Amino acid sequence: MPREWLFNARFAGWRSRWANAEPRRLLVQATEAFIDRALIDWATLLGRARGDRDRAIVQNLCFLDSIREAAGRARSTNARQASGRREARPAPERRSPTSLLVRLVVVLATTQVICSLVVLATALASGESISNRAPQVVLTLGFAAASLFLGTVTSRDPRSLYLLAFFVCAASAFARGALTGLREGWAESIDPVTQGLFPETFIPGCMWLFALDFPRVRRFTVFDMLTRHGAAATCFLGSLVFGINVVAAYHPVDQGLLVYLLRDHPSNAFWHLLAATLVPAVAVVLVRSHRAPPSERRKVARFACAITAGTTPFLLFGVAPIVWPGVGAWLLVVSPFQRIWLVRLVITALAVTPILATAAVIVDRPLELQSILRRAWRYALARSALTALVAAPFVVLFLALYGLRDVVIADLFADSRAWLLLSCAAVGCLLLFARSTLLETVDRRFSRRAADHRELLARSLERVRNARGQREIMVTVKRELCKSIGAAAVHLLVPKGGDAFAEPFGGNTQLPRDAAIVAMLQKSTTPLDLSGGGPLFALLPKEERDWVAANDVELAAALTRRDGTVAAIALVGHRVGGLPFDERDRWFVTTLTTAAAAVWDSARSTSRAGEAAGHASGRGEAALECPRCGVVVDTGPLPCSCRVDASLASLPRRLRGKFIVQRRLGAGGMGVVYLARDTTLDREVALKTLPELGEGGVSHLREEARAMATLNHASLATIYDLEIWRHTPVLVVEYLPNGTLAHRLTGGPLSPASAVRVGLTLTRALTYVHSKGLLHRDLKPSNIGFAATGAPKLLDFGLATLIPPSTDVDRQRGASAPIAARAPFAGTPAYLPPEAYEGAPPTTAFDLWALSVVMLEAMTGVNPFATADRVRLSHRGRNSHSADLSAYLSDLPPALGPFFERALARRPESRFHTSSEMHSALEAAASSPSFS
Template sequence: MAPLAVLLAAAYQARHVAIADVASDRRAWLLLASAAAGCLLLPNRAGLFDWLRGFRRTPDHRERLADAVERVRLARGRREIAVVTARAVCDAVRADSARLLIESGDGSFTDSFGQVTPLRADAAVTRILRESRTALDLAPEHTLRALLPAADRDWIAENGLHLVVPLEHRDGTIAAVLAVGAKEDGGAFDRRDRWLVTTLTSAAAGAWDAAAAAAANTTPSPGDVADSAGDEAAFECVACGIVAGAKPLPCGCDDPPALASLPHRLAAKFLIERRIGAGAMGVVYLARDTTLGREVALKTLPDLRDDGVRRLREEAHAMAALNHEALATLYGLERWRRTPVLVVEYFPNGTLARRLAGGGMPAPAVVDIGVRLAEGLRYMHANGVLHRDVKPSNIALASSGAPKLLDFGLATVIGAASRGAVLRGHPAGTPAYLAPEARAGATPGPGFDLWALSVVLLEAAIGWNPFAAARPARLLRRALYVDLATISAPAPAAATVLTAFFARALAPRPDDRFQTAHDLRAALEPLAGTLHT
């Protein structure tokens, strides 16, 4: 608008000047052009500002490359290298697709996931890659594409490819071919894009040769399992979680398979059947211990990260130091390709979270759960350990219906200088079950676990968690105004009794609550007798 305003002001000042004289003045034409440009940009000013802000925020491509190369380096085995490399390439150059086609032994190259049709050994693209050992630009406007035989052009068009890059062994032979689709913005791959892709492919080649060397190593490091073809990461169905060592998967689901976080058979004795849980911090599989003939749960990491490895090992140590009927049992600790794998008791009845998905529970059952878990927390606290993440999804239900605490990934030694109190700038734990003082940054203590257990019991009683959407500033007021009228109790008197319990257990001031797990259990035990009569 500024150029237009200046133009109007100038026109007013020159109102007595002849039009011919104004037209011959260069300054007038420059002012007119500026005003026209301002009028054209005005309707699109929001998009222009967004573009400028995005340009300023664009991270340096070298930083993106370093991060991607590190992810490739940490990939566990050749299948995972293929997946991680393809994902890194898509992120680095904003390609709509990328796949690593692996040499099949007969000279052809095949996509393990079946998303790209095989590249034949006698294809012209294959011969050119072997001779040139450089990236080939196969975009529709590129001259090379027009010179290729019809069969090659059909293969390129069928798979929507714009770039192919060889992944070479140290001896110069091609181990795989990276097939890259079009750029998301429809543009051409420039010199920097090709440099990024080539550098990532070189990093993948180094990781590939390292994985091959590990596969040939017959003396694995202590506690690890020797790599072999059967020790590669398995395939899993993203829909139902079924796991298999090869495709097609036996489930028959329409979804394409994904890469599992473990091989189909671990340590020569655990046969992995399906994925039963997954999150940012870990993934859990149901497996059968073929040696002892029992079902177990295997917890591991979705990818190899130093912080994840440390936390999973600490969880194993915390579980190994505890032995109580209200706590899940740790059977052992395995390792696959430098990644810890916890072998844990399996619960076919699932978790309390799954049970509560169908609504609240009768008051007697709520009290029984509280008594048992309070005793488990009393045992943990007496041994100097805080759980730090008590919630329905971390409470398993045994075949008898008895609850057991799971997931000791945030377990902390009492008084350990609040180690792990904050993760990524936020209090450790699940926000909907954090005590008000935990949100305020207080040092972790037994009260954290007691508050979380009380919220779990309240959720079980009324069928929902009133703190799930509470803002920190409103958390204390929410504790005061929770409506307990919907408690599933056999009689109004029972609801009144539970209301009094929750009023103390979830009191706004920590000093007004139960101070120990023993106190909380002592308050629940008389209720059990009252509600069962």
């Protein structure tokens, strides 16, 4: 060979280079497996290394792997226990050239399936019969459904990509079979994406690639290396057959051995080769399961059961006649009806096989399937259906135009089908313009996401700004992140001691101060993306990756003080629906945590100034309470036996140094009430305050305090004082230890005599209140308490207002003005009179009506005007407001019948005009002989 040939030198070293190629590739593969944290058989790998240098590299990798495993074992175990023993997410896999090629195959097969289904739907709409193609259509839909399901969880388990490719390629083959036999022009309309392109040639290769990682076993064993060589050979063979069919589609092959590799050759050698290379891949999965961990073996067992259950009918009626002639003879004599049902059984079993196999592979526990279905696939299905809906008119338009490509334009518009073309174009344009709105609607429905992040952020910032202390800041940030960006869980960690960040309310999540995550948060002004597929996740140490996986952390953001130190760390879990967080979500987290850090510094300064009795003891911060029994503690575990997580109270444990808050008595739309001990006067009091700070609530509570301060009556709860805690008013009110009428009615109705005594007492109280020019406006059983002596007292003057002038003009305006034209009425709907729903201004008749309803409810145990239909309730008027009082009055003393018929008359002029008149009528009814 002439020396001037440039490749002569390379040819001379060919033998040595070939000999060294295998060990060199082996080291590269070992390094990649080590980086991917795969299980490796180091002993076998060391035996395959050649030379001292290669052995030293393998030994170093083995040593590093042992250190990494030992360092992370204890901490990862604790993290899994703290998070409820959740299984850690698999390490993210790098996208190799093989996976990229498989994705291209998936795109090709998916395109063919969609186009084929569109053609079949269009043919069916045009009158074409496809009943004889029902088996192919059913199988196509079955494999396509499994592919869609796998597509939503590919990020959860990267192995599902190859199974997805297997199913979508099979769906493509069945879809092409469904097009066979259609009238000329239908199948040819999608030739650009189907002619010579047969994704099914890659079905064996996809199964072999799937078998490489399912189940997960140790790498570099002898069987593992043989499996990888088999996968490489099968993928090469599939690519070769695919290329031959592509070439043959445009340059026919009539002779030679290559003709037998064509898909439609009469010898069916193509399909025999496909089966011969596919079956060993399934066998490899079963053989590898013997060396797999128990969880993987369970998946393989379920996978094998799914394959067996789906293919048994096919093998029974397809292969059995060949082996047992008696079965074939029986099939020849069965009736047509029985044969149809046998075919249906076989097709149905084959159609559900991919769905069962999918569930077996990706579900760690059988019961987990329901939660997976709830999270991601419904959202993906909705978006896919919406995309298909938008594209469908244009696809139909394209296919119709392609089928009429030989028609002159003038003749086309003269044809009746022109209206179909114009309709498709109009509908397609309309859907295209409305696409963003429809997608936002789907987002709001499935991922709890609002269309406008700015509006959400404005509301969240207002709530954070109004937070009273650092504890309430943390609770507000957690609530707003869950509600606004759809996070399934949010944990806030604060410094604990000098070596860790931990949850302040008794949670188990902890993060060391020297963790790499903390160091990155100190230098970052944006949230850290710690999702499994993110670049930061791969850079973390092994123990921190395990910690992130065990605690299900997707984003981490720091609340940084002015001096640069980290005040708290917000850990955001996965998004509801399984979707990743986008840039708008990260922007939302950044803005909210930045604002929360500023409010945090302000609250810290306020506490140091001593406004709320000492930050060091926690008395200036909101206390903790049991959401079930209401017991209040300053810090630490709850003393009750309810076994629930503590929630944030609306008051500190010690208020102004003299009130010790003991437990929550109740909460409603107008505030929350706590039982407290007045240490100065040694008595129990009720503290009423707001669940959160707001301008409207503060003014509302101040007005209630002023209204109660002007009243002094034995049947009205007494106000003792008005305190201020962190800009929030706190009403110090008389405590009524015998509970409320609402609580008493839970044990059954009162006797008529007891109810009348309550009514007489409260009518006197209303006479006094009305004489002071005030209306209560929210009289109901929960606002009537009982003192230690048993005497009833009116509570909650939060809606109390001045009595308006009772001029005729005002009455006419009130009776005619619609509700929408007036300020929204206040009060409890079930206790409002009919005229309130017609826009009438509040008068003394409102309180008298409410008290009459309360008395009737106390005697019968039922409110005849209560309804769950708020729409009907809010639209009822004087003429439509009715209740069959006779059904409720039949069991009461006869003397009370006339009283309630007048007190609850439809027309205001037919009722009692003053509380004194009502008191006299009730007193007369009680003294009547027919009352007993």
